[in-house]
Amino acid sequence: xxxxxxxxxxxxxxxxxxxxxxxxxxxxxxxxxxxxxxxxxxxxxxxxxxxxxxxxxxxxxxxxxxxxxxxxxxxxxxxxxxxxxxxxxxxxxxxxxxxxxxxxxxxxxxxxxxxxxxxxxxxxxxxxxxxxxxxxxxxxxxxxxxxxxxxxxxxxxxxxxxxxxxxxxxxxxxxxxxxxxxxxxxxxxxxxxxxxxxxxxxxxxxxxxxxxxxxxxxxxxxxxxxxxxxxxxxxxxxxxxxxxxxxxxxxxxxxxxxxxxxxxxxxxxxxxxxxxxxxxxxxxxxxxxxxxxxxxxxxxxxxxxxxxxxxxxxxxxxxxxxxxxxxxxxxxxxxxxxxxxxxxxxxxxxxxxxxxxxxxxxxxxxxxxxxxxxxxxxxxxxxxxxxxxxxxxxxxxxxxxxxxxxxxxxxxxxxxxxxxxxxxxxxxxxxxxxxxxxxxxxxxxxxxxxxxxxxxxxxxxxxxxxxxxxxxxxxxxxxxxxxxxxxxxxxxxxxxxxxxxxxxxxxxxxxxxxxxxxxxxxxx
Amino acid sequence: xxxxxxxxxxxxxxxxxxxxxxxxxxxxxxxxxxxxxxxxxxxxxxxxxxxxxxxxxxxxxxxxxxxxxxxxxxxxxxxxxxxxxxxxxxxxxxxxxxxxxxxxxxxxxxxxxxxxxxxxxxxxxxxxxxxxxxxxxxxxxxxxxxxxxxxxxxxxxxxxxxxxxxxxxxxxxxxxxxxxxxxxxxxxxxxxxxxxxxxxxxxxxxxxxxxxxxxxxxxxxxxxxxxxxxxxxxxxxxxxxxxxxxxxxxxxxxxxxxxxxxxxxxxxxxxxxxxxxxxxxxxxxxxxxxxxxxxxxxx
Numbered sequence: 135x136x137x138x139x140x141x142x143x144x145x146x147x148x149x150x151x152x153x154x155x156x157x158x159x160x161x162x163x164x165x166x167x168x169x170x171x172x173x174x175x176x177x178x179x180x181x182x183x184x185x186x187x188x189x190x191x192x193x194x195x196x197x198x199x200x201x202x203x204x205x206x207x208x209x210x211x212x213x214x215x216x217x218x219x220x221x222x223x224x225x226x227x228x229x230x231x232x233x234x235x236x237x238x239x240x241x242x243x244x245x246x247x248x249x250x251x252x253x254x255x256x257x258x259x260x261x262x263x264x265x266x267x268x269x270x271x272x273x274x275x276x277x278x279x280x281x282x283x284x285x286x287x288x289x290x291x292x293x294x295x296x297x298x299x300x301x302x303x304x305x306x307x308x309x310x311x312x313x314x315x316x317x318x319x320x321x322x323x324x325x326x327x328x329x330x331x332x333x334x335x336x337x338x339x340x341x342x343x344x345x346x347x348x349x350x351x352x353x354x355x356x357x358x359x360x361x362x363x364x365x366x367x368x369x370x371x372x373x374x375x376x377x378x379x380x381x382x383x384x385x386x387x388x389x390x391x392x393x394x395x396x397x398x399x400x401x402x403x404x405x406x407x408x409x410x411x412x413x414x415x416x417x418x419x420x421x422x423x424x425x426x427x428x429x430x431x432x433x434x435x436x437x438x439x440x441x442x443x444x445x446x447x448x449x450x451x452x453x454x455x456x457x458x459x460x461x462x463x464x465x466x467x468x469x470x471x472x473x474x475x476x477x478x479x480x481x482x483x484x485x486x487x488x489x490x491x492x493x494x495x496x497x498x499x500x501x502x503x504x505x506x507x508x509x510x511x512x513x514x515x516x517x518x519x520x521x522x523x524x525x526x527x528x529x530x531x532x533x534x535x536x537x538x539x540x541x542x543x544x545x546x547x548x549x550x551x552x553x554x555x556x557x558x559x560x561x562x563x564x565x566x567x568x569x570x571x572x573x574x575x576x577x578x579x580x581x582x583x584x585x586x587x588x589x590x591x592x593x594x595x596x597x598x599x600x601x602x603x604x605x606x607x608x609x610x611x612x613x614x615x616x617x618x619x620x621x622x623x624x625x626x627x628x629x630x631x632x633x634x635x636x637x638x639x640x641x642x643x644x645x646x647x648x649x650x651x652x653x654x655x656x657x658x
Numbered sequence: 659x660x661x662x663x664x665x666x667x668x669x670x671x672x673x674x675x676x677x678x679x680x681x682x683x684x685x686x687x688x689x690x691x692x693x694x695x696x697x698x699x700x701x702x703x704x705x706x707x708x709x710x711x712x713x714x715x716x717x718x719x720x721x722x723x724x725x726x727x728x729x730x731x732x733x734x735x736x737x738x739x740x741x742x743x744x745x746x747x748x749x750x751x752x753x754x755x756x757x758x759x760x761x762x763x764x765x766x767x768x769x770x771x772x773x774x775x776x777x778x779x780x781x782x783x784x785x786x787x788x789x790x791x792x793x794x795x796x797x798x799x800x801x802x803x804x805x806x807x808x809x810x811x812x813x814x815x816x817x818x819x820x821x822x823x824x825x826x827x828x829x830x831x832x833x834x835x836x837x838x839x840x841x842x843x844x845x846x847x848x849x850x851x852x853x854x855x856x857x858x859x860x861x862x863x864x865x866x867x868x869x870x871x872x873x874x875x876x877x878x879x880x881x882x883x884x885x886x887x888x889x890x891x892x893x894x895x896x897x898x899x900x901x902x903x904x905x906x907x908x909x910x911x912x913x914x915x916x917x918x919x920x921x922x923x924x925x926x927x928x929x930x931x932x933x934x935x936x937x938x939x940x941x942x943x944x945x946x947x948x949x950x951x952x953x954x955x956x957x
Contacts, residue, residue, distance in 0.1 A: 387855075389680060389880035557671070581679050604681075620711070621675055 139164075140519055140568045142647045150259065150279030151637050157644050162542050162574050165642040167495040172296030175339040177364065186314050187366045191225045191344065194365045195302075198340040202232045204301035205261075207338060209331040210240035211306065211318060211467065215377025218306040218344050220247045221369075227256045235259040237298060239289065239330040239488070240533050241268060244377060252277060261298060262289075263533020272635050273529040275651040281530070281636045283523060286466070287492025287499060287539035288641035290333035294495065297643055303338035305331045305363075306372045310345035311353045314360030318468075318485075319478035321347030323373045326468025326477045327447075328357045332487030335362040346372045355478065357485055380470045385427050385450070386420030390552055390581050395424030397606050398508055398550040398579040401586075403432045404600035405593060407505035407545050410438040415445040415507045415540055418469045421550045422508045426450050433459050444500050445491070445536060447483070452476040455483065464500050466491040466536075492539035494641045501536070501543025509537055511549045513565040516611055518572030518587045520549060521565035523638060526558045528628035528652040530636050534569055538641045541574040546593070553580040559618035559625070561611075566628055568647045569638060578614070583607030585614055629653045659683045659939060660718070660805065660845055661874040661890040662883045667692035668701035668721075674708040680880040684718035689734050690725070690749055698730055702737050709741035720745035720781060726756050735763050740771035745779035745804060750812070752789045754799035757782065761800040776802060781847070785809030786816045790831050797842030805845035807876065808835050810852065821852070825863060836871045845873040854879040864889040892940045900933035900940075907933075 135143045138158040147153050179186075188194045200206065206226075208219050219238065224247075226234060232255050239262065241248070246267040251257045259279040264272050272281050284292055292298045307316035308323045318328035323346055335341050335358045348368045386392060398421070402408055414429070416422035427450070433439065440460045443451045447465040449472030454460040463483045468474045477483045492501050501507075512532070513521040520541070525531045541547040551560050561578070576593060578585040584606060586594045597608065629652065636649030663684035666677040669692070677685055687708065693701040705721060721743045723734035727750065735746060748760055757780060764778045780802040784790050790808065797806050808831050814820060819827035832848065839846035848867045851860045864875060864886045875886050892900070903920050907930040910918040918925050 387881065390676065392881070393679065554672070581676060 138645065140517075140571050140646060142568060144645050144648060145634070148280060148634050148637060148648065151282065151634075154645050159571070159640045159644040159646040162571060162640070163642075165644055167295065169295075171294045172299065172337075174337050186360075186363065187312060187348075187368065189367075191221055191367055191369070192229060194342045194344075194367045195222070195225055195229060195231070197365055198302045198342055200226070200231060200302045200340075202230075202234070205235040205237050205299060207237040207300045207303045207334045208239070209305060209328060209334065210238060210242065211325040211328050211330060212323065212373040212378050213325075214242045214244045215323075215374040215379075216242065216244055216306065217371060217373050218304060219245055222304050222344075223248060223251050223256060227251055227254065232256050233258045235261060237300060238262040239286070240535075241265065243267070263535075265531050265533065269531045270529055273524075273531075273649070273652050275631075275633060275635060277635065280634050280648075283534050283636060283638045285492065285534040285538040285639075285641045286330070286488045286536040287494055287501065288534070288639055288643065290487070290489040290493045291495045291641065292639075292643060293333050293337045294489075294493075295643060300334055300338035302340045302342060303331070303334035305335060305341060305343045305358070307343040307345040307366075308372070309347045309349060309353060310343050310363075310366050310368075311349050311351040311360070312366070313351040314343060314363030314366055315351070315353050315356045315358070316343050316345070316360075316363065317353055317355050317357045319355050319357070319474070320353075321345070323347070323371065323375060323378060324474050324478070325373075325378050326474040327465045327485040329466035329485060329487045329491060332358060333489050340364045342367060344369060344372055346370060379468070379474055385423045388420065391421045392424050393581055394550050394552065394579055395421050396428055397584055398425045398548050399428030399432060400600070400602055400606045401548060401577060401579060401584050401593075401597060402429060402506050402546065403436070404597045404602070405506070405546050406596060408432065408436070408438070411441040412438075412505040413442045413444060413503050414440060415443065415501075415504055415536075415544070416451075417508065417510075418446055418448050419510055421510070423448065423450055425508050425550065426454070430454060430457075430459055442503070444504060445540070447473045447477070449473055449476075452483070455480065464491070492536050492543070492641070494539070494542070499539070499543060501539045504540060504544035506546040506548065507540040507544040508548050508550050509541060511551050511560065513560055513562050514549055514551070514575070514578050515562050515565040515572075516615060518575040518578065518611075519565050519568045520570040520572075520575055521567045522569045523636070524567040524649060526625075526628075528566055528630055528650075530649050534638070538570050538574075541570045542641065547574060547576045548579055549575060549577070550579045553582060553614065553618050554621055557622050559622040561614050561618045563615060567638060567649055571640075571646065578611075580609075580614065582614060582617065583609040585609050585611050659874070660847055661939070662877045662886050663718075663720070663847065663874065664877045664880065664883065665692070665722070665850070668705045669693050669697045671704060671708070674704065675711075675713070677880070678714040678717045680883050681715065682717060682877060682880075682883050683874065684720060685714060686720050686722050686747055686876070687738075687743075688722045689730075689738075690722045698724070702730075702734060706737045706741045709738060709743055712742055718744050720747050720779070722747040722749065722783075725750045726759055731760075732763060735760070736767050739764065739767045739773065739778055743778065745781055747781040747783060747807075749783045750785050750789070751782040751796055752784075752786050753792055754795050757796055757799040757803060761802055764802065778802065779804035781805045781807060783807050783809055784835075785812040787813075789813075790834060793835060793838035794841055797838055797844045803842070803844050805847045805873070806835060806839050806842075807847045808832060808849050810849040813849075823853075823859060825866075832867060832870055832872070840871070846871065848872045848875040850876045850878045851882065852878065854881065857881075857885055861885050861889060890939060892936045896936055897940045897942065900936035901942075903930060903933035904937065 724730035
């Protein structure tokens with residue numbers, strides 16, 4: 135065992151993960167890249183040569199050379215409407231392929247069907263976020279190898295650095311042509327940006343695009359060009375549109391969350407970063423959307439504009455673009471119908487890859503240009519360390535998303551969260567799992583007010599300078615912890631075994647924390 | 659100030675503990691309509707515990723007890739008054755008799771618990787035609803009475819009317835309430851506006867009741883507080899005029915004179931009190947030195 139820089143005990147070797155020596159988290163920017171990128175196999179297509187289109191998923195699996203023990207990857211742009219992951223794994227099972235490593239950008243509730251394939255040994259390892267039923271399964275020790283959690287930026291970094299080699303990438307493509315050019319913008323299963331799939335297409339040894347909208351060569355508005363695509367399969371439907379995009383995203387009417395949003399917005403407005411041309415990310419949750427609404431009012435009052443909005447894009451951001459409050463949108467994931475329509479029609483709405491969005495080891499990660507980001511958390515501790523992965527009972531239920539990356543990149547990182555969810559406190563002495571270290575978290579905003587990390591005295595000064603008085607209270611962290619304890623009453627400690635079921639990597643590939651198996655809950 | 663008094667369901671710990679964060683002027687921890695019969699005991703215990711924490715910011719904290727027609731109201735009072743409730747909101751007050759019964763019970767509980775006699779206020783909900791008719795007698799039946807409040811749904815039903823968007827069925831009741839409250843020297847507080855998503859309707863109703871002379875309004879959703887405060891907060895013109903009146907009156911007093919003239923109008927004591935009240939509502943402490951219009955600083 136050795137302690138890393140956030141005081142977590144990490145074993146020197148983790149079964150199913152490997153040696154951790156030299157890979158302990160040392161600080162947000164401590165580990166820098168060395169050596170060369172690890173690329174895909176060289177391949178070619180001769181003039182007039184190979185037909186890329188194959189009849190079905192099984193033919194594509196066979197043609198890809200996929201064998202037991204290999205690694206396959208998927209993107210999650212079809213979210214809870216996705217059919218592709220389940221179809222590919224069903225086909226693998228029928229073809230007798232086993233012991234696969236699954237490398238998804240994220241899994242959703244719709245993928246609970248994979249539990250059968252985990253039980254039967256078709257899937258032996260998951261490198262990626264797990265939630266819902268699979269999260270519970272993993273947390274209770276239902277998988278042999280630990281899951282490895284990486285951020286949106288940490289994942290492409292791991293591929294380029296050779297930490298993960300993708301044998302076959304299966305890419306759900308809302309539109310494709312016979313040459314293999316694909317786009318997320320059009321088709322009955324349109325999802326907008328397919329930014330999470332870019333790195334997989336470029337670095338996998340074989341790439342299979344699965345589409346339900348095959349068009350003549352060439353399509354316009356290509357997301358990923360055919361130069362990376364080996365095979366195309368046309369099927370009836372790659373997903374359920376109702377689960378792919380939500381109709382409209384609405385600002386919350388929950389008065390508590392609206393109050394938190396107002397406080398967060400006032401904090402941003404008091405900071406030195408709120409000036410003409412600033413860049414920000416707020417995300418799609420209830421509080422972040424409401425913050426966006428308040429920031430718009432703030433921009434009006436101050437007579438300024440934002441140069442860009444980043445991340446998962448909603449109709450709300452699209453409205454800001456149309457109304458001229460934001461100059462550009464950098465979109466790695468389009469959350470709703472308005473965002474999908476906008477990215478298909480407005481040149482100022484730009485599709486970006488996860489690499490461009492958030493990879494710490496490239497030369498222009500968009501998160502580095504962020505002035506402010508609003509994020510959520512399941513827990514924050516006295517040191518401002520944030521947990522977004524495990525729930526109050528210690529179960530692994532959420533991926534990292536872009537949390538680490540945006541927190542590290544933004545000049546002002548704000549966690550906006552009610553102090554309690556039900557009677558579960560969100561502010562604690564020590565988080566159960568460290569996802570993002572306090573050294574990149576600047577402030578916490580709850581219904582009790584604004585709490586600023588003491589290492590950001592400049593922000594504290596700027597906030598006090600704004601003289602909001604009682605209208606936006608300032609609450610020291612110690613007071614918040616005491617208050618949370620008083621309101622929630624004593625919490626039973628989480629009971630875990632020594633077995634490690636999850637490894638949380640910091641975006642640079644070091645181990646920031648491990649997740650231990652929880653004791654199986656009593657069956658009711 | 660009682661511009662807004664926010665109802666919080668007595669069986670919801672999250673709301674009970676956090677309602678004050680929305681900064682209403684007062685809170686009403688509710689043991690009556692928002693709590694089902696099977697949860698009455700649990701809610702009473704919960705409300706008692708929350709009261710004992712005494713974390714309500716600047717809010718005046720009251721409890722709506724169950725009516726005197728139930729067997730619950732004495733237990734309600736003996737639980738919440740020792741725990742720190744500043745007042746009791748009593749439903750269905752039809753006659754002064756109800757107030758007298760409550761007064762008596764409060765006196766007993768206060769003396770048992772070492773609370774100064776008479777310190778617990780009574781807020782009377784007049785939810786029937788009879789209650790409204792008796793408004794003045796009810797308001798004057800005990801020194802504890804702090805306010806009278808017309809009912810909403812129950813009262814409309816008793817009047818054999820339906821609640822409408824423009825509230826015409828309660829219009830006369832509201833005017834009556836003002837006359838009775840002013841005659842008795844208590845506050846007149848309006849009933850809730852039930853359409854919680856209709857911000858414009860709420861604003862219209864609050865503007866109307868403010869014009870009638872109401873001191874404030876009961877609130878069932880935190881989102882309504884800001885709107886009502888905006889309506890009840892005096893306009894800049896009202897504030898400026900009130901500042902001039904208060905300043906002139908003080909100057910006159912310091913020179914040993916009674917009546918003065920401001921803006922060509924005779925100002926006597928009631929006008930000065932009204933001006934001071936306007937400044938209180940505007941959140942301006944008139945005891946502090948103020949900038950006068952001509953820039954001169956005065957105490």
